[in-house]
Amino acid sequence: MRIAVPDFVSSTHIALIAAKELGLFRDEGHEIDIVHVPLMQGLESLRDGAVDFCAGAAHAPLMSFPDWRGVKLVAALMQGTHWMLVLRSGLAKRGEIEAVKGRRIATDRGPDLVFKYLLSQSGIDIQRDQVEIGPLATDGSNISFGVAAARALADGKVDGLWANALGCELATQLGAGSVVIDPRRGDGPIGSGNYSFAALATTQSNLERNPNRIEAGIRAIARAQAIIRQVPQRAAEAVRKVFPTTEAELIAQILARDADFYRPSIPASAIDGMNRFAMAAGLLSSPVSYDTVVATQFRHLWSE
Secondary structure: OEEEEOOOOOOOOHHHHHHHHOOHHHHOOOOOEEEEOOHHHHHHHHHHOOOOEEEEEOOHHHHOOHHHOOEEEEEEEEOOOOOEEEEEOOOOOOOOHHHHOOOEEEOOOOHHHHHHHHHHHOOOOOOOOOOEEEOOOOOOOOOOHHHHHHHHHHOOOOOEEEEOHHHHHHHHHOOOEEEEEOHHHOOOOOOHHHOOOEEEEEEHHHHHHOHHHHHHHHHHHHHHHHHHHHOHHHHHHHHOOOOOHHHHHHHHHHHHHHHHHOOOOOOHHHHHHHHHHHHHOOOOOOOOOHHHHEOHHHHHHHOO
């Protein structure tokens, strides 16, 4: 089995990495290859059949599969909008999103759409309020965008970052910034916790050809998520050999704090919220049903 991920050294896809390192895919009868590639390349590989799954933001498949044609989500890797806004220390208190005005915020492709929508729902006009939003170049194949953004914040190259928990944790540990908005914990506009979430996607053709392989993959991931919730230090230890030392230590802290977010279920509220965002962002042309987005035949594997 091959799984494309856009961010390897990351708290977002930790369930995949832990499942591989703990031998859970092997227990289900499959060897696994996690392929670290840019988001659009991963989606293209999924569409072309070069990988079995593509991991990432739940709305990301819409960038290659218009209106969910030919693709479905099979499980959540993490619950809720999993990016946070960190601003340079002293710029703002928790919840003060207005502090982004006139600032440069580092964001990656895909998450940037969610951030822009969050700003608009908060009454902030990006042009009028002169919010500069843009990506950063990373300097290695396994460098997390969030980690690169945290270091850029520490170096004074940006005023803030919209990134996953790993990057935000590093920024705070470095003393470079503090969390201003965490949608999963109620910060930001109403409903912002359901703008997107981390998920695993596969194609409709793969669902038809390889249902047993997909089922095995979901079982392995759900088992890894259960380990994260119940014994987070075991998952943290499992990834130490593949993560740099600093990031591995931060992951252990994040898993202990955020363990309950690692669940495979995809609630209807998550799809409703994501689809409203996707329509506003121009990724979706009209409302679609839950069954259009989610491979519901595997819901029994989400039992927790």
